[in-house]
Amino acid sequence: ETGVTQSPTHLIKTRGQQVTLRCSSQSGHNTVSWYQQALGQGPQFIFQYYREEENGRGNFPPRFSGLQFPNYSSELNVNALELDDSALYLCASSRPQGGADTQYFGPGTRLTVL
Amino acid sequence: AQTVTQSQPEMSVQEAETVTLSCTYDTSESDYYLFWYKQPPSRQMILVIRQEAYKQQNATENRFSVNFQKAAKSFSLKISDSQLGDAAMYFCAYRSREAAGNKLTFGGGTRVLVKP
Numbered sequence: 001e002t003g004v005t006q007s008p009t010h011l012i013k014t015r016g017q018q019v020t021l022r023c024s025s026q027s028g029h030n031t032v033s034w035y036q037q038a039l040g041q042g043p044q045f046i047f048q049y050y051r052e053e054e055n056g057r058g059n060f061p062p063r064f065s066g067l068q069f070p071n072y073s074s075e076l077n078v079n080a081l082e083l084d085d086s087a088l089y090l091c092a093s094s095r096p097q098g099g100a101d102t103q104y105f106g107p108g109t110r111l112t113v114l
Numbered sequence: 115a116q117t118v119t120q121s122q123p124e125m126s127v128q129e130a131e132t133v134t135l136s137c138t139y140d141t142s143e144s145d146y147y148l149f150w151y152k153q154p155p156s157r158q159m160i161l162v163i164r165q166e167a168y169k170q171q172n173a174t175e176n177r178f179s180v181n182f183q184k185a186a187k188s189f190s191l192k193i194s195d196s197q198l199g200d201a202a203m204y205f206c207a208y209r210s211r212e213a214a215g216n217k218l219t220f221g222g223g224t225r226v227l228v229k230p
Contacts, residue, residue, distance in 0.1 A: 002158070002160075031216070033216070033217065033218070035218075035220075040223075041222055041223070042118075042120075042205050042207075042220030042221050042222050042223050043159070043205070043218070043220050044220075045217040045218065045219070048216070048217060056216075056217055058217065088157060090159060092159070092218075094216065096216070101216060102149075102161060102164060103161075103216070103218060104161070105151075105158060105159035105160075106158070107156065107157055107158045108157045108158070110157075
């Protein structure tokens, strides 16, 4: 167990709806990264938050947005859901240590879009 | 942009024997980190081993070791004395040390099957 938690575990939505996924980082970690993992593929970087500011973004459209809170927990919001958004969403927390930080992952949220 | 390639979709190994997983990557950077993560059916991604590109010595963690060939941009993982609990998806990942942020770039994964 890494100490990173995510909720909910599973979620079913219909196309066009909006969804919010939540992540609690490991104690002492101030950075949260979000990844999308389609079935049978490796995770793809969505974005990262460091001290409540976005600190890098992957090749995802603006309908993917996020927040980080003062306690360093984070949310991933996806608007106007599409069928291709069906995936496992992983968050990872870390604490920058001069570049030597390692990301620790949560168990993920499985999103199904019908 | 960096890319990571894992050419073996699936590998099978007998319990107690050794298996080696391949990973190649493409980058123009000289300073970076490489990782192997394990993802069992429970889905949680677990760090197996980490290698810093400026260190020539190959990293080792118990039964897991890597063969890091910087010039060839190759980073293979050897699992010795394989156990049933080693069965999982294994992902190779790259992280820049030069660029801002610390995003991981993953390969497509290799499924490891362990036969009793």
